[in-house]
Amino acid sequence: MIDATTKDVYYYPNCFHKFFPLTLRKLVMSQPSRREIMDGFEAARARTFYFMAKALIDELGEERGREVIRETVREMSKSSGLATKQRYEEEGKENTWENHRAENGPVYSVAWIGGTTKNEPDHKIIEYTYCPLGAAFTRMGKEAEEIGDSYCSVTDDAFWSGFNPDWRVTREKSFSHDGVCRLVWRRD
Numbered sequence: 096m097i098d099a100t101t102k103d104v105y106y107y108p109n110c111f112h113k114f115f116p117l118t119l120r121k122l123v124m125s126q127p128s129r130r131e132i133m134d135g136f137e138a139a140r141a142r143t144f145y146f147m148a149k150a151l152i153d154e155l156g157e158e159r160g161r162e163v164i165r166e167t168v169r170e171m172s173k174s175s176g177l178a179t180k181q182r183y184e185e186e187g188k189e190n191t192w193e194n195h196r197a198e199n200g201p202v203y204s205v206a207w208i209g210g211t212t213k214n215e216p217d218h219k220i221i222e223y224t225y226c227p228l229g230a231a232f233t234r235m236g237k238e239a240e241e242i243g244d245s246y247c248s249v250t251d252d253a254f255w256s257g258f259n260p261d262w263r264v265t266r267e268k269s270f271s272h273d274g275v276c277r278l279v280w281r282r283d
Contacts (some may be wrong), residue, residue, distance in 0.1 A: 133206030134227045141231035144246055145239045152242075164245045169253040176257025190259045192219060192280060209275075219280035222268075229270035240271045251278055 127135075152160030180190045188194050196211070204210070208225035232243030252264040261282050268277035 129205045130227075133202075134230070137206070137227035138231040138234075141228055141235065141239070141243060145232070145235060145242055148242045148245065149238075161245055164242070165249050168246050169249050172250040172253035173257040176254040176259075178257075179254075180258045192259070192262060195258065217282040221278045221280075223276045224274070226270060226276055229276060233270065244269060244271055247276070255280070 148160070148164045151163055154160065155163060179195075183190045183194065200210075203223075206225075206227045207223045209223035210221060211219065212222050213220035229243065229247065232240045247269060248266055251266065255262045255264050262280050263283065265279045265281070266276065267279050268275050270276055
């Protein structure tokens with residue numbers, strides 16, 4: 096029996112899906128790790144994306160549904176890149192690859208496994224052997240994994256087209272096909 100007087104009580108909607116699938120529960124436990132929190136956050140994002148994307152595919156058909164999904168992710172991610180660029184400008188920071196990695200790298204190091212494998216002025220490569228978003232899609236099954244690929248295949252390049260259009264991002268490998276995510280940045 097867990098003594099609630101000696102443990103903190105946390106309320107996590109959907110964070111511990113691997114233990115309590117798709118339910119909301121009050122859990123009495125020790126404080127979760129940062130990786131567990133990020134896993135839960137990304138799992139909730141994956142589920143939301145999957146169900147919305149699945150509804151589009153069901154309503155519009157496979158080809159048109161996936162096209163709308165990619166267009167929507169592209170627009171959303173580019174908007175996020177533009178907003179980040181604007182914030183950098185307001186803070187007096189340049190929208191460089193180095194500044195972006197310095198700000199966001201610590202977040203990725205919490206839950207993603209891997210990192211920069213090539214760091215040349217006009218050519219960068221990052222490889223991840225674990226991604227909480229990719230893992231969440233995989234746990235939901237093959238269909239979710241394929242729909243997740245629709246997101247992952249466009250989001251990074253679209254973000255950078257808004258944040259710093261001098262860079263192009265290509266996803267050369269994916270978790271669903273290769274077991275690793277390999278993103279390549281090239282500056283025009």
